[in-house]
Amino acid sequence: MKVLLVGGGGREHALAWRIAESPLLTKLWCAPGNPGIAAHAECVAIGAEDIPALVGFARENGVDLVVAGPEAPLTLGLADACAEAGIACFGPGKAAAMLEGSKTFTKEVLDAAGAPTAAWKRFDDPAAARAYVREQGAPIVVKADGLAAGKGVVVAATLEEAEAAIADIMESRVHGAAGARVVIEECMMGEEASFFALCDGERALPLAAAQDHKRVGDGDTGPNTGGMGAYSPPPAFTDAMRDEVMARVVNPVLAEMARRGSPFRGVLFVGLMLTATGPRVIEFNVRFGDPECQALMMRLRSDLLPALLASARGDLSGVELEWSADPSLVVVMAARGYPGAVKKGDPIGGLDKAAAIPGVRVFHAGTARGADGAVVASGGRVLGIGAIAGNLRAAREAAYAAVDALDWPGGFCRRDIAHRAL
Structure with a gap:
């Protein structure tokens, strides 16, 4: 085909x-x-x-x-x-893709489906939003309602941070039209996990889970990014949690979307907070995560194409996917300055040397060919260095050995991917 x-x-x-x-x-x-x-x-x-x-x-x-x-x-x-x-x-079709396109829509669907999530309110007026965060106190979460390339969420530790986030999103419009309204949520506490399920409009097939690292700096410091690394599977996400998320989140949400006349086909990315009272939904995405997808594909042992086709055609019955028990890990190499302005055009050497390390695969993200045919940096997140091994520590060592094999002075990465698990 x-x-x-x-x-x-x-x-x-x-x-x-x-x-x-x-x-x-x-x-x-x-x-x-x-x-x-x-x-x-x-x-x-x-x-x-x-x-x-x-x-x-x-x-x-x-x-x-x-x-x-x-x-x-x-x-x-x-x-x-x-x-x-x-x-x-x-x-998914456009109507079902609103599960990512609008935070308000997502929260309404979650509430209608009875799925566990944070308490929330939506605001179109920045003054009313500021009054609400003063009433609620900090920590609190401020989200741009629309698509913001994974960067439209601020976990505010103080009221000052929350008010600054409202000003940036709604008044300065740092995320453009996505910030016309905001969703303000209670701050849930726990570890985050990303869980993926393949859907055909009625049924869902659980895939695997990963944990990504949104903050730009080691120790989860600095601003949020599109993702600086990921690993799979996260030890904190158990088989019992997977079954709970399927029963309390994925299946009820699929039923609710079908009831609304917008059946969901594709991959449902469930962003979760693993709280003391169980997993609760942070957000949905309507596609594989980046860099979580790279970590999942490193572990996949089945033919992916028939599963994608079955989902698209609306019939996942009989589809099964096999996953390696070995953990995988991905380290994102970004251009200096990311998630702000970055320099483009710097050549990247050592790619073959990095890829030759056992268990390693180099994924290109923001790369292009220069005038001389060399690979150059062309974006913020430029490479994903993936590795799979018999244990997570060995996978991490292989990934960072590959990072060190690169010749790219203009790049940087976090050095603590999977620190929670290790």
Whole structure:
């Protein structure tokens, strides 16, 4: 079968790697792709948010399945446009993608489904939002309602931080239109975990869990980022918790979405806080996480493509996926200055040397080809250095050995990925 993968980051590199291994595959394209993805797929110069061009390419080339990597094309209606063209698409339609596109929508669905989550209120007026946080006190969580590339959440330790977050999001509009309204929540305490379930509109297949590291600095310090590293599985997330999340969150939410006439197909990313009273939902995403996807794909032992197709076609019955018991870990290499302004164009050496370390795989995220053909940095999060081994400490040692094999003075990483588990 012919597949078009949409996106050009580290998550898409991991998906391209696994899809390319499938005996069902006859041709894989990626739009727009990156130099790492080019080892597995033919990259085409179409932006991930150019829905008409993506669907037109798929139709002209006889694509059997479109796989959406990032959230933006889904919230723009990629799956709906594919359906109109008679092409299967892995990922939810626009209405169901609101589970990521709007924090307010998510909280309303959670409440209707009776799923455990934080107490919350929505505000369109910054003065009313400020009055509410003064009434509630700190710590408290302030979230931009719309899509903010994983950066629209502030866990405020003080009232001053909360009020500054409201000003930044609603008045300065640091996240653009996503900050027209905010959701303010109680601050839940515990460890975070990311759990993934494959859905077909009615049924869900539990996949695996990971734990990512959002803060830019060691010891979980500094501003939030799109993710500086991840590992899977997190020891704090037990099989009993998985069963509880499926029973109390995933299945009721699927039923609620179907009741609303917006059945959810694709992968449901459940962001959880593992509290003293059990797992509670922080947020939903409607796609694989980045860098969690890289960690999961390192552990996957089954053919991914039939599962993606079954989800897209609305029938997961009979689908099973096998996972390695060995843990995996991903360290994100970012350009200095991230999550702020970064310098682009610096060449990155040592990639082959890093990839030659046993158990290691180098995922490209923000990379491009320079004028001389060399791989250069072209974004904030640039590489994901993945490793899998018999235990988590060995996986971490391999990943950091690969980091040290790189020749890129303009890059940096956290040095404590998986510190909670270790």
